[in-house]
Amino acid sequence: MFDIGVGTGIVAAELTARGHVVYGIDLSSGMLARALDRLGPRVAVADACRLPVRTASVSQAVSTWPLHTGPDRGRVFDEVARTLRPGGRCPVIPAGGTRPTDDVGVVVGELEDRLDPGRTRQDGPWTLAPVAEARGLVYRGTASERPTTFRVSPRATADSLAGGLFRGAWSVTGEGIRLVDEARERLVSLPDPDVPPCAGDVRLRHGVREAVKRVVQPRPRRAAA
Numbered sequence: 679m680f681d682i683g684v685g686t687g688i689v690a691a692e693l694t695a696r697g698h699v700v701y702g703i704d705l706s707s708g709m710l711a712r713a714l715d716r717l718g719p720r721v722a723v724a725d726a727c728r729l730p731v732r733t734a735s736v737s738q739a740v741s742t743w744p745l746h747t748g749p750d751r752g753r754v755f756d757e758v759a760r761t762l763r764p765g766g767r768c769p770v771i772p773a774g775g776t777r778p779t780d781d782v783g784v785v786v787g788e789l790e791d792r793l794d795p796g797r798t799r800q801d802g803p804w805t806l807a808p809v810a811e812a813r814g815l816v817y818r819g820t821a822s823e824r825p826t827t828f829r830v831s832p833r834a835t836a837d838s839l840a841g842g843l844f845r846g847a848w849s850v851t852g853e854g855i856r857l858v859d860e861a862r863e864r865l866v867s868l869p870d871p872d873v874p875p876c877a878g879d880v881r882l883r884h885g886v887r888e889a890v891k892r893v894v895q896p897r898p899r900r901a902a903a
Contacts, residue, residue, distance in 0.1 A: 683744030
C-alpha cells in the first residue's frame, strides 16, 4: 500500500497494525521524522505531483488530508492514475467534506470560509471528483461520513487553533492571524467551553473515521481492436 502524503505516519501505522505493508511519501521532513519512528525506512521525501513509483505498480493507495494544502490536484491525480494497477483503488480522506453542525463546527466552518474566500482549498468530493475523472479515474462515491458534532470541547479546539491548526497547513499571516484569534475567542465564549458538543455520544470506529472517504479507481482498459 502506498500512502500519498503520509505525514507523521499515524494513518499508515494503523494500516500496518492491520496487516498491510505501507510505504509513504511526504514533502515535510519534520513530519517524516515522526513517520520514520512509526514505520521505519519505508518513507521518503517526495512530491505527490512526481511520485517515485513505477507505472502500474501500486495495487492500493491512500491519501489523507494533503489536497487542501495547495498541490496541483490535476497532477496528483495524473500520478495516481499512472501508478495504480488496473483495478487499483485510492481512498481520499479530505480535511473538509461534511462539516459538523454544532456551535464549534459553525465557528470553525466560518473560519475556514474567511481564510479561504475563493474556496481554493476546498477538498470535498464535489471539488475533487471532476478533477479525478478528467484524469481517467472513476469516482466511486462517499464511503462514510464524519460525525455532525465535534468530539472535542470548544476550549480544546481553541487550543488547537493556537497550536497551529490551519496555520500548520495553510499560510496564515496578517489578517488571517487576526481571524484565527477571533475564532478562538468565540470558542472559549461558548456555553460549557470545557464540554465536547457530542457529550460522549460519538464514537470512532477505525483510524480516520470522522473523515469523508472517497474512492477513485482506474477506468478499465479497452482491448485493442
